[in-house]
Amino acid sequence: MSKNKIVIVESPKKAKEIQKFLGKDFIVEATIGHFKDLPEDELAVDLESFEPKFVIKSKKHKDILSKIKKIAENSEVIIATDPDREGYAIGYFMFEELKKKTKDIKRAEFHEITKEHIQENIKNALPFEKTNFGLFNAFLGRRVGDRIVGYIISPVASREIGGRYSVGRVQSPAVRLIIEREREIQSFIPKAYYLINTTLTKSNIDFNAFYTENKKSIESSKIEDKEVAEKIYNQIKEEKFAIVEKIEKKEIKKSPKAPFTTSTLQQTANSQLGFSPEKTMQLAQDLFEAGLITYHRTDSTRISEKAIIGIRELIKQLFSENYLPKNPRQYKSKNTQADAHEAIRITNFVDIKEQENLIKEKGLTNDHFKLLKLIYERTLACQMADAIFDRTNVWLKIGDYTFGTSGSILRFSGYKAIYEDEEKEETIKLPSLEKGEKVEIKDIKIEEKWTKPPARYTEGSLIKKLEELGIGRPSTYATIIKTIKDRGYVIKEGNSLKPTENAFHLIDYLNQKYHWVIDYEFTKKMEDFLDEVEENKKNWKDFVKQLYEKSKPTKINGVSKKMLDYALDLAKKHNIDITDILEHPEKIKEFINQYADNKPSEKQIAYAKSLAEKTGLKLDDKILQDKKAIKKWIDKAKKEAMKNYNLSEKQKNILIKAGKEDLLQNPEKALKWLNSYLKKYKKK
Incomplete structure (x- = not known):
């Protein structure tokens, strides 16, 4: 019997790292992610009580659980799975499995994998019974609610649209966003507009100024009427000088952005490094487990006081005290709940060369370093002084018309010494100018330009939009985007997300039959509901009940679009008018049965x-003449063929590596899973 303390986490890599900090009195074990889940091949939810039936995922997970149960007997157990809903759910399932085996089960949360943090949190671990079970209830609401929506609506949509369609509480509104943007692009009609600009010169410095209608603004004015643009141009094209009318000088201070949250990290890694949200989250997971960054699933922009001291010290070493604001910067999170966590930041306050050495020591890749460098730069920048620009705005008169120009000079780099925003303040040098002076005109041009349609969403900009609308939560964005790509609703063209034909069919169908599924406001309300479940203010079953009431079919004998199209095609082929029976499902079915072509395809x-040759089953000519009969015979023959099917060694190895050993004895399910896995692998 073990007298050690047992620490349980999800990941073997994290377990190995934590073991180093805890010593021989502790045994650190990993569950390898979710060891319990709803089975894939059944609804597994009682539709009256909404109680789910969770099962152990695989033989590998059964063996791990048996091992943990054995060593946990009469020991002190500390469950230290991730500090979010999903992590808590894994911990709760483990608590349920172990509470009869051992009397003392505690809960610790690790927000960074560093020696001091681990030891402190192990020391302050709470009895599991005193932790917030609302986290598990919110997990149940999401998991069970999403299962009900998917299992009830997906088959109905597939049957009525014709094809294989998947409906999801959060994924479908994401597809709707992409479809709406695509329709904006398709309906967009470009319009011509005109700009008038001039190149001016003084003291060997050339600079541009643009025609502006607004005397207070220096922004160039778009002229929509070609005749008006040509009239202005013709009146000034012979002018040799511009007269300086007004000069405005001001100091512009630019503050750094807040440290990274899950959402802003995914957006920035997508736009600056070209990483998909899924890749960013996997790299961040590895960096967290290696002890190089704080926990990567967070809505918070808060940084602990202790960390701020380390960051400020590093800034002073790398730059100077001038680069530090007088007081540390404080960033407020959108919700108070998020402040239980910290923002995503570095955990080792050393320079970038040392950060790179740490990456090498941990055996991580160059992509890991790229992401760590981004987090490192943002961590330092968020605690640095403002960048200061000297901006000069100048208004000039050419003939009777006003032109504007602006110059900007970086006087103090501040945070920009380490981190460059995507919205850059360009350095544009103007010559020294005085009010009333003449400036030589080198050139005046009229330019025709065309309005552009809105851009397609990138993975980063889609995340930004989902967050704005309150759809999903930052920790789920990567999964949402991966799902809509895997299901074939979007394809990537360059960095953009382009919807497929199936996406249009699905959204049009849902818009008519299940609009609530793709209603942004309803989806947001459901997410807010789950937040309240987490805070123990609402019941998870009420969440699920709402979704079930909306999902369950109201029409039993509906006419699907596919059936209607087929009936109309038959009517046309046989020159029969069926207008009077279009609203009567049973009559439509009778018509199809009477006139349908019952011959099977070649x-x-x-x-x-070919199946008859493989199985030796008898195949009569009569069956070969009947569509229904041949379909029934094929289904029977496929099952027979599967009895003698042997998986190859390569196929077995893939299943074992993926933790799918339970499929080794079921070739039919194994092949179905392998087919799905290989499709995803090819896309990558």
């Missing part, structure tokens, strides 16, 4: 013959 016949 492809079906060839496939049936």
Whole structure:
């Protein structure tokens, strides 16, 4: 019997790192992610009580659980799975499994994998019974609610649209956003507009000024009427000088952005490094487990006082005290709940060369370093002084018309010494100018330009929009985007997300039949509801009940679009008017049964013959003449063929590596899973 303290985490890599800090009195074990889940091949939810049926995911997970149960007997157990809903759910399932085996089960949360933090949090671990079970209830609401929506609506949508369609509480509104943007692009009609600009010169410095209608602004004015633009141009094209009318000088201070949250890290890594949200989260997971960054699933922009001291000290070493604001910067999170966590920041307050050495020591890749460098730069920048620009705005008169120009000079780099925002303040040098002086005109041009349609969403800009609308939560964005790509609703063209034909069909269908699924406001309300479940203010079953009431079918004998189209095609082929029966499902079915072509396709016949050779099953000519009969025979023959099917060694190895050993004895399910896995692998 073990007298050690047992610490349970999800990941073997994290377990190995933590073991180093805790010594021989502790045993650190990993669950390898979720060891319990709803089974893939059934609804597994009682539709009256909404109680779910969770099962152990695989043989590998059963073996891990048996091992943990054995060593945990009569020991002190500390469950230290991730500090979010999903992590807590894994911990709760483990608590349920172990509470009869051992009397003392505690909960610790690790927000960074560093020696001091781990030891302190182990020391302050709480009895599991005193932790917030609302986290588990919110997990239940999301998991069970999403399962009900998917399992009830997806088959109905597939049948009625015709094809294989997947409906999701959060994924479908994301697809709707992409479809709406695509329709904006398709309906966009470009319009011409005109700009008039001039190149001026003084003291060997050339600079541009633009025609502006607004005397207070230096922004160039778009002239929509070609005749008006040509009239202005013709009146000034012979002018040799511009007269300086007004000069405005001001100091512009630019403050750094807040440190990274999950959402802003995904957006920035996508736009600056070209990483998909899924890749960013995987790299961040590795960096967290290696002890190089704080926990990467967070809405918070708060940085601990202790960390701020380390960051400020590093800034002083690398730059000077001039680069430090007098007081540390404080960033407020959007919700108070988020402040339980910290922002995503570095955990080792050393320079970038040392950060790179740490990456090498941990055996991580160059992509890990790129992401760590981004986090390092943002961590330092968020505690640095403002960048200061000297900006000069100048208004000039050419003939009777006003032109504007602006110059900007960086006087003090501040945070920009380490981190460059995406919205850059360009350095544009103007010559020394005085009010009333003449400036030589080198050139005056009229330019025709065309309005552009809105851009397609990138993965980063889609995340930004989802966050704005309150759809999903930052920790789920990567999964949402991966799902809509894997299901074939979007494809990537360059860095943009382009919807497929199936996405249009699905959204049009949902818009008519299940609009609530893609209603942004309703989806946001559901996310807010789950937040209240987490805070123990609402019941998770009420969340699920709402979704079930909306999902369950109201029409039993509806006419699907596919059936209607088929009936109309038959009517046309046989020159029959069926207008009077279009609203009567049973009459439509009778019409189809009477006039449908019941002969099987050549492809079906060839496939049936090949199955007959493999299985030795009898295939009558009568079956080869009947569509329904041949379909029934093929289904039977496929099952027979599967009895003697042997998985190859390569196929077995893939299943074992993926933790799918339970499928080794079921070739039919194994092949189905392998087919899905290989499709995803090819896309990558």
